Amino acid sequence: MGLGLGAGSLLALSACAAEETDVATGGPPRTGGTLVYFEPQTFTTLFPPQAGFYPNGGIVNNITDRLLYQDAETLELHPWIAVELPEVNDDATRFTFRIRRDVTYSDGSPLTAANVVKNLDLYGLGDKSRQLPPSEQISNYERGEVLDEETVRFHFSAPAPGFVQAVSTMNAGLLSDASLDLDSTGYGPGQSGRIAASGPFVIDAEEIGTRLTLRVREDYDWAPPHFEHQGRAYLDGIDYVVNNEYSVRIGALVSGQADGVREIESPDEPRLRERGVQLHAAGTNGVNNGLNLRFRHELLQDLRVRRAIIAAIDRESIMRKLFTENYPLATGVLAESAAGYKDFGDAWPHDPDRSERLLDEAGWTREGGSGIRSKDGERLSLRVNTAIPQPRSREVMSLVQQDLLRVGVDLQINEGDYATQNLDAEYLDRIQLYHSMVGRADYDVLKSQYSGENRDVLLNLDEETQEYGDPELEELLGRIAAEPTEDRREAASWAAQDHLVENAYVLPFFEEPQVFGFRERVRGFRTEAVARPQFYDTWLAE
Amino acid sequence: MRYIALRIGQAALVLFIAFTVASLLLAILPGDGVMARYANPELGLSSAEIEGIRADSGADEPWYVQYWIALTGFLRGDFGYSVQSGAAVSDLIGTALPSTLALAATAFIAAALAAVVIAVLATYGRARWLRRVFDSVPSVFISVPVFWFGIILAQVFSFQLGWVSVVDPGPVESLILPAATLVLPISAPIAQVLIRSIDEVRAQPFVRVSQAKGARPGWLLVHSVTRNAALPALTIAGLVFGELVGGAVVTETVFGRAGIGQLTAQAVSSRDNPVLLAVVVLATLGYVIINLVVDLLYPVIDVRLRSGRAKPIPASRRIGDVDAAPRNRQEVAS
Numbered sequence: 062m063g064l065g066l067g068a069g070s071l072l073a074l075s076a077c078a079a080e081e082t083d084v085a086t087g088g089p090p091r092t093g094g095t096l097v098y099f100e101p102q103t104f105t106t107l108f109p110p111q112a113g114f115y116p117n118g119g120i121v122n123n124i125t126d127r128l129l130y131q132d133a134e135t136l137e138l139h140p141w142i143a144v145e146l147p148e149v150n151d152d153a154t155r156f157t158f159r160i161r162r163d164v165t166y167s168d169g170s171p172l173t174a175a176n177v178v179k180n181l182d183l184y185g186l187g188d189k190s191r192q193l194p195p196s197e198q199i200s201n202y203e204r205g206e207v208l209d210e211e212t213v214r215f216h217f218s219a220p221a222p223g224f225v226q227a228v229s230t231m232n233a234g235l236l237s238d239a240s241l242d243l244d245s246t247g248y249g250p251g252q253s254g255r256i257a258a259s260g261p262f263v264i265d266a267e268e269i270g271t272r273l274t275l276r277v278r279e280d281y282d283w284a285p286p287h288f289e290h291q292g293r294a295y296l297d298g299i300d301y302v303v304n305n306e307y308s309v310r311i312g313a314l315v316s317g318q319a320d321g322v323r324e325i326e327s328p329d330e331p332r333l334r335e336r337g338v339q340l341h342a343a344g345t346n347g348v349n350n351g352l353n354l355r356f357r358h359e360l361l362q363d364l365r366v367r368r369a370i371i372a373a374i375d376r377e378s379i380m381r382k383l384f385t386e387n388y389p390l391a392t393g394v395l396a397e398s399a400a401g402y403k404d405f406g407d408a409w410p411h412d413p414d415r416s417e418r419l420l421d422e423a424g425w426t427r428e429g430g431s432g433i434r435s436k437d438g439e440r441l442s443l444r445v446n447t448a449i450p451q452p453r454s455r456e457v458m459s460l461v462q463q464d465l466l467r468v469g470v471d472l473q474i475n476e477g478d479y480a481t482q483n484l485d486a487e488y489l490d491r492i493q494l495y496h497s498m499v500g501r502a503d504y505d506v507l508k509s510q511y512s513g514e515n516r517d518v519l520l521n522l523d524e525e526t527q528e529y530g531d532p533e534l535e536e537l538l539g540r541i542a543a544e545p546t547e548d549r550r551e552a553a554s555w556a557a558q559d560h561l562v563e564n565a566y567v568l569p570f571f572e573e574p575q576v577f578g579f580r581e582r583v584r585g586f587r588t589e590a591v592a593r594p595q596f597y598d599t600w601l602a603e
Numbered sequence: 604m605r606y607i608a609l610r611i612g613q614a615a616l617v618l619f620i621a622f623t624v625a626s627l628l629l630a631i632l633p634g635d636g637v638m639a640r641y642a643n644p645e646l647g648l649s650s651a652e653i654e655g656i657r658a659d660s661g662a663d664e665p666w667y668v669q670y671w672i673a674l675t676g677f678l679r680g681d682f683g684y685s686v687q688s689g690a691a692v693s694d695l696i697g698t699a700l701p702s703t704l705a706l707a708a709t710a711f712i713a714a715a716l717a718a719v720v721i722a723v724l725a726t727y728g729r730a731r732w733l734r735r736v737f738d739s740v741p742s743v744f745i746s747v748p749v750f751w752f753g754i755i756l757a758q759v760f761s762f763q764l765g766w767v768s769v770v771d772p773g774p775v776e777s778l779i780l781p782a783a784t785l786v787l788p789i790s791a792p793i794a795q796v797l798i799r800s801i802d803e804v805r806a807q808p809f810v811r812v813s814q815a816k817g818a819r820p821g822w823l824l825v826h827s828v829t830r831n832a833a834l835p836a837l838t839i840a841g842l843v844f845g846e847l848v849g850g851a852v853v854t855e856t857v858f859g860r861a862g863i864g865q866l867t868a869q870a871v872s873s874r875d876n877p878v879l880l881a882v883v884v885l886a887t888l889g890y891v892i893i894n895l896v897v898d899l900l901y902p903v904i905d906v907r908l909r910s911g912r913a914k915p916i917p918a919s920r921r922i923g924d925v926d927a928a929p930r931n932r933q934e935v936a937s
Contacts, residue, residue, distance in 0.1 A: 097770055103869065105640060105687065114643060192656055194641075194648050246689025269688070269698065270869050271861040302770055304859035305868070309757055309769065316762035318770040480639035480874050487642065487650055514649055524650060 090290075090585060094601035095298040098594070099310040099322040103270045103303045107256050108248040109234040110184050110196035115450065115575070118231050118593040119323065120301065123275060125234025125258040128158055128177070130285040131226065133590045136346070136400060136502045138229055141285045142172065142259075146225070153220040153545035154201075158213050158228075164283045166237035168257035174213045178205035180235050181215060181228070191244035197515050198227040198505065200542050220543045222550055223505035226400075230501070231593060235259060259283070261294040261597045273301040284597065295585070295600035311578075314338060320583050320601070323594070325576040327385045327452065337581050342387035342574040343592035345500030346399045348510045349391040350451055351569035352461070353495040353518045357530035360443060361493060367565035369419035370443075370494075373468040375411040376570055379460045383453050387576055391569035394507070394558045398572075401504045401541075401554030408562050409569075416468045427469050434469035442471035445494040446486050449479045454496055457570065489520050498573045500591035504550045507557055508538040519566055534560055610898070614891040621887040622880065626673065629876045630666035636686025637662040639874040662686075673880060683877040687870070692881045695866060700885075703862035706854070707847050709778050710785035715840065717790040722797035726805070727824060738798060744791035749850055753784040753857035769858055781854040788846045796839045800832040807831075833904055841897035848886045 104116040112121040130141040138146060142164060148157040164172040185202030187195030195202070201219040208214055215224065227233055237257040240247075247255055253267045261284070262275040276298040284291050302319065304310050311329065313319040315336055325333065330340055352374075354367045361367055380390050389397075392406045425434035425441050434441040445461070448454035455474065462472040475485055475492060485491040495518050499510045509515045513522030513535055521530050529535045537560055540553040561567050575592035585598040637657045641648055657663045661672075676683050682692035725737035757780060761769045767776050804810065810827055818826075851864035859865075863882060870878035902908045 099770075105643075105873075189655060189659065192659060194652050194656070197648070244689075246684070249688035249690065251688050251690040251695070268861050269690070269695065270865050271859050300771070302859060306754065306857050306859075308754055309857060309859070312758050312762035313770050316765065318761070318768055478872055479643075480634045480872065483642040484634040484638050517649065 090295050090598075090600040091602065092293075092295050092600070093297055095300055096296050096321060096583065096596065096599060096601065097300045097302060097319045099313060099319050100301055100303050101305060101307070101310065101324055103250060104273070105250070106245070106248045107253060108193060108245070109236070110187070110194065110198075110232050111248075112231045112234065112593075113197075115323065115593070116303075118591075120253075120264075120273060120275075121234050122231040122589055122593040123262045123299065123596050124256070124260040124264060125231060125236065126164070126260050126283065127229050127231070127233055127235065128160070129225065129229040130287075131229040131502060131590045133343070133346075133502075133588060134398075136398070136590060138225060139285050139287050141229075142177075142235060142283065143228075149222075149225065151545065153222040153224075154217040156215045156217075156224055157208070158215075159211055160213065161283060162211055164259050165280075166240075166257045166259050167263040167278060168237050168239060170237045170239065170257070172235065172237075172259055174207045174210055176238055177213050177235065178207055178215075179238060179241055181205050181213075181233070183241055184233055185215075193245055193248075196227065196232045197509055198230060198232050198501065198503070199224060200505075200514075220545045222545055222547075223503050223542055226503040226505075230591075231589065262296075262299060265298065271303050275299040275301070290598055294597045296596060299596055314578055314580065317580060319580075321577060321579045321586070321594075323575065323577055324452075325578045327383065327388065327576070330385050330387065330576070333578055339579045339581060339583070340387070341577040341579060341586055341588075343577070343588035344396055344398055345498070345573050345575060345592045346396055346502040346590055347500035347506040348394060348399075348498055349396055349569035350448075350498040350571050350573040351391065351394075351496075351567050352445070353497065353567050354565065355489055355493050355495060355520050356564070356566060357520060357523065358489050358493045360439075360441060363423050364565060365419045365423040366425070366441075369416040369423070369468065370465065370470060371409055371565050371568045372412045372416040372419070373470065374409075374461055374464045374568060376409060376568070377411065379457055380571060382460065383456050384571065387574050388452070388571045391571050394561055394567060394569055395554075396572040399506065400502055401507065401551055401558075403555045403558050405558070405562050413464075413468055420468060420470075425469070432466065432469060433471045440471060441469065442473065443493045444473040444475055444491060446475045446482050446492045446496055447477075448496040448498075449482055451496065451498060451573065452576075458496065487520075495519070500573075502590035504541050504554045507554055508542050511557075511561070512538045531564070534564075534566075610895055614888075614895065617891055618884060618887050622674065622677065622884055623670075625880055625883040626666075626670045629874075629879060630670070632874065634874050635662045636874045636876060639872075640687055660686075669876075673877065677880075677884065682881045685870075685875050685878050687873040687875045687878075692877050695878060696863070696881055696885065699861060699863045699866045702860065703851050703855070703864060706778060706781055706785070706851060706860070706862060710782040710789060710850070711840075711847065713782055714786045714789035714843075715793060717786055718793035718797055718836070721790065721794040722801055723824070725794075725798045726801045727820065741791040741795040741798070744787045744794075747787055749784060749788055749853045750857065752787055753781070753854050756780050756784055757857065777858075777860065781858050781860060784854045784857070785847065785850045788850055789843050792839050792843055792846075793836055797832060797836045800835045801828055804828045804831040830904065834901065837897055837900060837904070841894045844890050844893045848889070 100116050100119065102116045104120055105114060106117060107121055109121055109125060112118040126142050128141060128143040130139045140146065143158040143160055145159060160174060160177055166172060182205050184196045185199045187193050201217045201221045203216040203218045206214045235258065240257050243255060246252065251269045253264045253273060256264055261278055261281045263278050265276040266274040277294050277296060279293055281293050310322050314322045325340060334340060354361050354370065356362060356367065376390060380388065393403050395402045420434055425436045427434050445458050447458065458474050462474065465472045475482060486495060497518050499506060501509060510518055513529060521534060523530065537557040541550055541557060544550045544553050579586055582602045584600050584602055587595045587598055589595050637660055641653050641656050673683060684691055685695060721737050721740050725734055728734040728737060757769050760766050760780060767779050805828055810823060813823055813827055851862060852867050855862045855864035856868050866878060867882050
């Protein structure tokens with residue numbers, strides 16, 4: 062239902078809504094109250110490995126605990142359900158965790174060593190018969206083992222150094238034995254009451270497609286030990302309200318009917334700030350929002366063409382026109398705060414003259430006075446997807462379209478809803494330039510985005526022949542996930558990034574944040590490492 | 604009796620055709636529910652894993668196999684399971700239907716009242732300017748985009764004036780703005796037809812006769828004109844059911860109301876064919892029932908249609924045919 066209504070004019074309409082009168086109380090956090098939080102989309106599943114989708118993660122992150130806790134700023138790992146960081150053998154194929162024994166799930170069952178193994182077995186291997194896929198963050202998983210009542214060990218068939226961070230993400234949120242027996246349907250909308258986890262909030266009620274209510278777990282007493290705040294969460298509950306219509310979400314926030322809204326569009330930021338709305342921009346710590354050039358396509362096989370496309374695009378002007386300072390210009394393939402970041406600050410200058418030269422050299426000429434270049438009768442025409450979950454993808458692509466047209470490259474923007482975009486993106490002949498990003502605060506994020514085993518955004522793997530267009534890239538990515546030590550993983554990540562940049566496979570635009578808006582009375586809002594809301598410390602001032 | 608049996612047979616045929624056409628259209632649409640659910644890049648599944656899930660769930664069967672499975676299922680009263688959530692479609696519809704029925708009924712009653720008020724003011728209004736203003740109201744109403752109007756209502760009455768809550772309304776409160784939104788597209792066609800037929804009926808000789816016998820305008824309006832002018836309006840009221848269904852999709856989306864409209868909007872975006880098929884059949888069924896009721900109501904309102912032999916005139920041919928009615932059998936001779 063995305064009618065292009067100017068949200069600006071609607072905000073102006075509500076200009077005389079009641080002013081927020083709450084001021085900072087400065088006192089200690091107040092316990093009580095329900096937070097009303099707006100989501101643009103309804104969740105699709107609460108199966109933790111599939112929590113990457115924003116609406117899913119926003120819920121899973123608040124109802125589940127994990128073995129380890131990752132600090133969103135430092136990306137450091139801390140004990141949580143595990144009482145200390147795990148013991149890892151030298152080649153990172155065996156991980157031994159000691160776990161707390163005082164934790165219970167909301168259905169009353171205890172969190173035991175056997176239950177932890179049952180969790181990770183399912184997340185590491187998936188279960189085809191129940192249509193539950195494994196977590197993309199756990200590779201080479203073999204099995205889990207209960208050593209004694211408080212010790213578990215996980216075995217891997219190949220080095221899996223990313224596993225330690227993987228158990229800190231919401232994709233490895235721990236569930237009770239009964240919840241782990243559900244099939245794909247049991248995790249879906251309408252069934253949420255069956256999910257029992259150990260987190261600070263518990264699912265209370267659900268109205269399919271429109272509302273999900275969480276209530277506080279009164280006896281919660283196992284927050285990460287390094288937190289100052291222990292015991293129950295401050296809020297009594299959280300109402301996740303789904304509304305597709307952006308202007309209604311913003312209107313509800315400004316008028317005080319809602320406390321928080323996910324996904325504030327950048328043009329509205331100044332106006333909302335004026336009206337006393339607090340904006341919270343959280344980085345997603347992963348592969349930057351950018352354009353991926355699918356080099357296996359015949360038009361993009363020539364390195365000169367790829368370089369020409371990148372040189373033709375004026376990133377700084379796009380950022381200036383469409384975004385605020387909450388959206389930092391990318392200085393690398395990864396965000397600055399991401400694990401494995403390498404600075405490529407000068408790698409993508411805007412140079413249309415160079416672009417024209419490169420295209421001329423590659424034999425693409427403007428014949429017959431038409432604006433679009435061609436070679437042997439074939440036009441230099443490419444198609445890009447619209448990345449619907451990404452901020453202003455459509456607008457970014459229209460500006461890219463103009464930049465490319467100036468150097469004689471035709472860019473078509475793929476139309477269609479989310480399902481259509483995802484379907485088209487799987488085919489090289491439909492989408493040659495792919496706009497996307499992915500968040501995960503671990504070196505493995507690069508592999509998640511580019512490997513043929515995972516998202517494969519470059520479509521490096523040819524599905525028919527099962528061969529890689531660039532086997533070297535796949536090998537470099539594989540090394541990131543397989544090197545046993547931190548230093549060597551970083552080196553592997555850098556090598557893969559060098560390869561991506563030198564071969565002009567990617568043009569990063571910006572470090573994608575998730576921008577939240579909250580009423581003034583909301584305090585202590587935080588996000589986890591990839592910008593999903595974490596309401597444990599949140600409280601409502603008087 | 605034979606007439607009703609015939610109508611029920613017709614209805615079954617209409618349902619079957621609607622089901623088949625909807626199945627074909629959904630089959631032509633690119634993508635399917637499994638793709639929409641699992642090929643989401645944010646889930647990070649490789650295409651091999653997605654193919655596996657498609658094969659397991661039967662989504663890669665050819666369309667005619669899926670059509671046959673769905674059709675036989677429907678005949679047995681089994682609407683299948685939502686691809687998106689896995690919930691039984693009958694459960695989904697069952698939970699969504701009451702709220703949509705409440706909305707539709709409220710909106711329809713409000714719209715019918717609004718239509719009568721508009722039509723009376725446009726025809727019997729005291730001042731000429733008043734009549735002219737109200738005469739143009741239906742065309743204005745019908746040109747207003749429902750989606751936009753809903754947002755404006757929410758902005759003004761909820762976010763600015765704070766009279767009703769959109770986020771956390773009570774059961775009655777939650778009906779006010781969505782129903783008000785729906786009044787526009789529904790009342791407009793009814794009012795338009797009502798105005799036209801009041802004008803036509805008023806010009807007929809039997810009204811003049813009554814007038815000459817001393818009937819005052821008010822008495823005339825209630826006893827002679829309304830009854831005769833109601834027929835075409837009733838026909839149109841049956842036809843605006845379509846507006847009601849479409850309007851529910853829009854208003855439930857704007858106001859975040861759970862209901863058939865919301866269910867439909869989400870099913871479309873997630874290619875949830877079993878849910879869509881059930882909604883199509885349900886809407887068709889509603890359409891058929893309403894028009895059957897309207898047809899059966901004709902003889903109740905109009906004695907001319909009560910004769911045993913004469914077949915009631917089908918709804919589609921009754922719009923504005925007051926003039927065509929025989930003029931020598933007026934019952935209002937007084």
